[in-house]
Amino acid sequence: MSLSTAPSAARRAADGTRRRTSASVVLRSVLEHGPVARSTIARLTGLSPASVTDHCAQLGALGLIREAAATRQSKGAGRPHIPVDLDASRFVVGGVHVAVPYTTVALLDLRGRVVAERRLGHGEGTEPGRVLANAADGLGALFAEAGDRTPLSIGVAAGGWVDRDAGIIVEHGLLGWRDVAVREVIGAHTGLPVQVDGHARALVNGEWLFGRARGSRSMLHLFVGNVVDAAFATHDQVHHGPRSQAGAIAHLPLEGGTEPCDCGRTGCLQVELSERTLCRRARERGVIRTANPMHVVRA
Numbered sequence: 153m154s155l156s157t158a159p160s161a162a163r164r165a166a167d168g169t170r171r172r173t174s175a176s177v178v179l180r181s182v183l184e185h186g187p188v189a190r191s192t193i194a195r196l197t198g199l200s201p202a203s204v205t206d207h208c209a210q211l212g213a214l215g216l217i218r219e220a221a222a223t224r225q226s227k228g229a230g231r232p233h234i235p236v237d238l239d240a241s242r243f244v245v246g247g248v249h250v251a252v253p254y255t256t257v258a259l260l261d262l263r264g265r266v267v268a269e270r271r272l273g274h275g276e277g278t279e280p281g282r283v284l285a286n287a288a289d290g291l292g293a294l295f296a297e298a299g300d301r302t303p304l305s306i307g308v309a310a311g312g313w314v315d316r317d318a319g320i321i322v323e324h325g326l327l328g329w330r331d332v333a334v335r336e337v338i339g340a341h342t343g344l345p346v347q348v349d350g351h352a353r354a355l356v357n358g359e360w361l362f363g364r365a366r367g368s369r370s371m372l373h374l375f376v377g378n379v380v381d382a383a384f385a386t387h388d389q390v391h392h393g394p395r396s397q398a399g400a401i402a403h404l405p406l407e408g409g410t411e412p413c414d415c416g417r418t419g420c421l422q423v424e425l426s427e428r429t430l431c432r433r434a435r436e437r438g439v440i441r442t443a444n445p446m447h448v449v450r451a
């Protein structure tokens with residue numbers, strides 16, 4: 153790259169990022185408020201009406217949004233007020249959640265509604281190549297059942313340490329995984345773009361877009377299951393930290409803890425609070441007779 157082209161290339165990249173960002177702001181506004189008038193989107197997002205019209209035309213051409221039924225103007229002639237809304241009928245997104253006992257694969261529409269879902273037990277073990285190939289096959293079967301809906305992309309979530317930018321599960325002790333190139337493997341199996349993230353951060357994003365956290369700008373999410381981790385967002389930003397290590401709380405020491413941890417220490421948060429420990433203690437005290445955490449909840 154010559155010095156003279158560097159600034160314009162950088163500017164073009166910045167413009168591209170800005171355009172994508174404002175397109176996603178428009179799309180998110182339609183998701184939250186649709187059916188919604190373009191003028192309302194402009195007011196809500198602070199973008200110019202011309203820019204909103206432009207984005208809506210492009211999102212419409214892509215089939216992501218469509219014009220909803222016109223609302224009747226209260227008085228007079230003039231152009232009818234035609235709001236836009238998400239078009240949830242044309243696309244599906246694949247979701248994969250790799251949990252300790254099983255993998256869940258699902259298809260979701262653009263409103264985040266589950267269209268189809270299947271649970272795949274790990275059966276013969278958690279060798280990463282096999283688990284991911286099973287997940288890709290399971291998704292492939294769901295895509296085939298989705299009829300004319302076009303698959304857009306795939307999101308993969310798992311506990312443990314997940315490096316979003318690299319698309320890698322760096323470490324998941326309970327699965328026995330280390331440096332598993334999830335994005336590459338699932339991408340090669342399916343031919344679709346793949347996003348990989350830690351399940352706590354993925355849940356924060358899900359709650360934000362589709363759940364009860366809609367509209368809130370900051371959020372703290374604590375997950376306690378077989379793994380224990382956290383995710384947090386401030387000012388509309390989910391924090392990842394260097395190599396996506398933000399929210400790694402599994403090995404924080406819990407005062408008075410007695411459980412030995414895989415890391416060699418005693419009393420780490422994850423091993424003290426995990427479902428396995430909870431079930432074992434409940435069994436020891438005669439609360440339940442099985443290893444099923446739901447039986448603890450019922451008891």
Ligand SMILES: [Zn+2]
Pocket residue numbers: 402403413414415416417420
């Ligand atoms: Zn530990």
